[in-house]
Amino acid sequence: MLLPTSLVGSYAQPDWLIDRAKLAGRFPPRVRAKELWRVDPELLEQAQDDATQLAIRAQERAGIDILTDGEMRRESYSNHFATALEGVDVDNPGTALDRSGHPNPVPRITGPIRRPQPVQVRDLEFLRAHTDRTIKMTVPGPFTMSQQAQNDHYPDAEAAAMDYAAAVNAEIQDLHAAGADIVQIDEPYMQARPDAARQYGLAALNAALDGVTGTTAVHVCFGYAAIIHERPEGYSFLPELAGSPVDQVSIETAQSGLDLGVLSDLTEKTIILGVIDLSDPAVESADTVAARVRRAYDRLPPERIVIATDCGMKYLPREAAEGKMAAMAHAAATLRAEQG
Numbered sequence: 001m002l003l004p005t006s007l008v009g010s011y012a013q014p015d016w017l018i019d020r021a022k023l024a025g026r027f028p029p030r031v032r033a034k035e036l037w038r039v040d041p042e043l044l045e046q047a048q049d050d051a052t053q054l055a056i057r058a059q060e061r062a063g064i065d066i067l068t069d070g071e072m073r074r075e076s077y078s079n080h081f082a083t084a085l086e087g088v089d090v091d092n093p094g095t096a097l098d099r100s101g102h103p104n105p106v107p108r109i110t111g112p113i114r115r116p117q118p119v120q121v122r123d124l125e126f127l128r129a130h131t132d133r134t135i136k137m138t139v140p141g142p143f144t145m146s147q148q149a150q151n152d153h154y155p156d157a158e159a160a161a162m163d164y165a166a167a168v169n170a171e172i173q174d175l176h177a178a179g180a181d182i183v184q185i186d187e188p189y190m191q192a193r194p195d196a197a198r199q200y201g202l203a204a205l206n207a208a209l210d211g212v213t214g215t216t217a218v219h220v221c222f223g224y225a226a227i228i229h230e231r232p233e234g235y236s237f238l239p240e241l242a243g244s245p246v247d248q249v250s251i252e253t254a255q256s257g258l259d260l261g262v263l264s265d266l267t268e269k270t271i272i273l274g275v276i277d278l279s280d281p282a283v284e285s286a287d288t289v290a291a292r293v294r295r296a297y298d299r300l301p302p303e304r305i306v307i308a309t310d311c312g313m314k315y316l317p318r319e320a321a322e323g324k325m326a327a328m329a330h331a332a333a334t335l336r337a338e339q340g
Contacts, residue, residue, distance in 0.1 A: 010312030011070030063329030094150020141187035143201035176214035217248035252310035274310035283323035286330035
């Protein structure tokens with residue numbers, strides 16, 4: 001499909017599922033934050049399944065082409081996977097600085113990082129069973145997880161990142177085998193810590209993609225708009241991805257008004273183009289969204305653009321999320337008509 005539409009990952013979780021006031025009043029959790037859930041533990045999986053179906057139907061109603069599960073089962077984009085691995089002590093967490101410089105409780109690495117079993121395959125199978133559209137599953141990246149942990153085992157962060165990469169690689173392989181059309185690796189800390197990303201983060205990302213034959217994407221962003229309010233004028237780490245085997249690169253352009261000259265460095269990649277501003281709950285018009293997409297035309301052909309949100313919609317009110325998805329789908333219809 002020309003100019004398909006997609007979420008980056010998360011959709012707005014219902015108020016009956018998670019305490020959104022508590023969620024918004026803290027930094028994204030790196031260890032488990034079970035206190036955020038409103039549903040009793042014995043009923044939580046059923047409630048998360050129901051919420052996932054709501055997220056799927058909302059995307060379908062809006063006209064979204066590439067569906068995610070909305071990350072309804074996650075307290076944050078990364079802790080769902082990171083706390084399921086062996087080699088980390090989540091009951092006695094460590095501390096690490098988040099991308100805004102604040103200390104945050106994080107998994108404490110006490111032994112070799114290993115993935116004892118698939119973490120999100122059941123989530124993927126549930127998504128596949130409830131829609132016939134193209135589907136995408138997201139996993140946190142090895143570099144980002146290495147930055148969101150206290151390393152009490154490895155000689156350095158690079159060694160930890162490479163074992164995280166092996167765990168991510170196994171997960172990606174299993175997700176594709178279970179029916180994922182696209183698997184996206186979330187690597188926001190490549191933007192936040194570009195020097196370390198150049199030193200070993202890119203190598204870890206490439207290791208996570210080793211031997212993968214299905215379609216893959218990597219998401220690099222400036223952070224949740226609800227948490228990180230200031231946007232830099234450009235990416236500190238992006239051209240480096242040109243040599244990576246990843247198929248698609250997800251960037252945000254709406255809130256930052258990003259200079260799209262950066263796309264000239266990624267001419268061989270499909271670009272997941274963030275054109276929905278998540279800092280403002282007001283719903284953009286379809287014309288505004290279409291204009292944001294057209295900005296990329298002098299850098300990329302429409303055949304290599306996926307229309308998407310800047311980042312995850314986790315912190316938006318549901319009504320705003322629904323409206324923004326519909327605006328994105330209407331903009332895509334307008335742009336496809338222009339292309340004939």
